[in-house]
Amino acid sequence: MDPLFLSISAECREVRHRLHARPELSGAEFATRDAVVAELRSLGFAPQTFEAHTGVVALWPPGSGAGPASCLALRADMDALPLQEESADAWKSQVAGVMHACGHDGHTAVLLGVARWLARSGRTWPRPVKLIFQPAEETGLGAPGLIETGALENPRVEAVFALHGWPELPAGALSIPDRAVMAAVDNFTLTLRGRGGHGAMPQLARDPVVAAAALILNAQTLVSRKSSPLEAAVLTFGQVSAGRTHNVIPETALLRGTLRTLNPALRAELMRDFESMVNHVAGAHGITAEMEWVEACPATLNDPAMAALARAGVRRTLGEGCLRDAPPSMGGEDFSYFLQKVPGAYFWLGLGMERGGLHNPRFDFNDEALAAGVAAFAGIVEEYFERSPA
Ligand SMILES: [Zn+2]
Ligand SMILES: [Zn+2]
Structure with missing residues (x-):
């Protein structure tokens, strides 16, 4: 690896530690935004901020917005999670x-490292590079908010x-899949409405609890029997609530859960089949059902040509051995909204398991991977403009 990336990563580490100590929740990244703006200004950028959200957009070279009609963009998210950290760092x-x-x-920190690389290497390309610092990834609202205010x-x-x-990947290794990287996330709330009554006289009631039990078991066949075993799908019930005591049949049962899919066609099919099953099971139990879906994000689907370009790019700066083949994750990622509008690729940077898994109170980003992150983006920028100079 070029020693420039290693010296930049030492500065990234210091930036990351400062950000880590002052985490902010989704949509409230005010101090983080100010820190990003200050770093960018110190490097000669002219960052843009917004009334509507805490995102930051910056072009390299600065002030190039009025010239060329288009640019290449790199994006980082900035928000933290409502968890109590367990750390001695x-x-x-x-x-x-x-x-x-x-x-x-x-x-x-990696994208600020890329800003350093752009500013220090003295390189320019036929068109600008746009750095996008995005708020609120964890709520899925950040990417749509940035798109709405014209980030693209x-x-x-x-x-x-x-x-x-x-x-799950070794520190500094990369995985850049051709197509699906992360899942579509569709959350549902289901209210089963029966008729309450005495626990000893079920014939006078319409029990939503038994209907809920039947529905939960039946719904397991949607993934196991209705969708192809070669297509990934998950249906999880995360909340089941009904009743308050031992001898009363409640009026309603509430079920909440999440459907995860990688293939948009299968997603539509499973949503339709699930709704139909809900109505039929409710009907069989003489009760009614109300169902509400909330789309958290669509599947994160890479453009195969952009994924190939990104793999070639990271090989330039990190060598042949840096790439691994990791399977997609059934987690969600709101970068998917960018990929619905513009071709591109989302990739994984290995951290090693030493600091635990994501969303864990003992997790910490591995500083050893910072240099590879900066070098990966740098390689992609070089490869991109070599392939599309005009
Ligand atoms: Zn997360
Ligand atoms: Zn994340």
């Missing part, structure tokens, strides 16, 4: 009940790339 969270348990402090315009984004630290 000097840079541990100073905010009770909030911590960087998903490594977004690392993603922000002025100049128009031709292609977009982002990474996520991944504990």
Whole structure:
């Protein structure tokens, strides 16, 4: 690896530790935004901030917005999670009940490292590079908010790339799948409405609890029998609530859960089949059902050509041996909204398992991976403009 990336990563480490100590929840990344803006200004950038959200957008070279009609974009997310950190590190969270348990402090530090690389290497390309620092990834609201305020315009984004630290890969290794990286997340709330009554006189009631039990078991066949065993899908009931005492049949039962899929066609099919099953099971039990879906995010689907370009790019700076083949995750990621608008690729940067899994109170981003993150983006920038110079 070019020693430039190693010297930049030493500075990234210091930035990351500062961000890690002051984590902020989704949509409230005010101090984080100010820190990002200050870093960018000190490097000669002219960062743009927004009324509507705490995102930051910066072009390299600065002030190039009025010139070229389009650009290449790189994105990092900045928000933390409502978790109490368990750490003995000097840079541990100073905010009770909030911590960087998903490594977004690392993603922000890496993209600030890319800003350093752009500013220091003195290189320019035919079109600008746009750095996008995104709030509120964990709630799925950050990417749509940025898109709404024009982050993919002025100049128009031709292609977009982002990474996520991944504990299951060795530190510094990368995985850049051709297509699906993360799942579509569809959350549902289901109210089964029966008729309450005495626990000893079920014939006078319509029991939503037994209907809920039947539905939960029946729903297991949606993934096991209705969808192809070669297609990934998960249906999880995360909340089941009904009743308050031992001898009363309640009026209602509430079920909440999540459906995860990688294939958009299967997603539509499973949602339809699940609704039909809900109505039929409710009908068989003489009760009614109300169902509400909330889309958290669509599947994160790479553009195969952009994924191939990204793999070639990271080989330039990190060598042949840096790539691994990791399977997709059934977690969700709101970078998917960018990929619905613009071709690009999302990839994983290995962190090693030493600091635990994501969303864990003992998790910490592995500083050893910072240099590889910066070098990966740098390689992608070089490869991108070599392939599309005009
Ligand atoms: Zn997360
Ligand atoms: Zn994350």
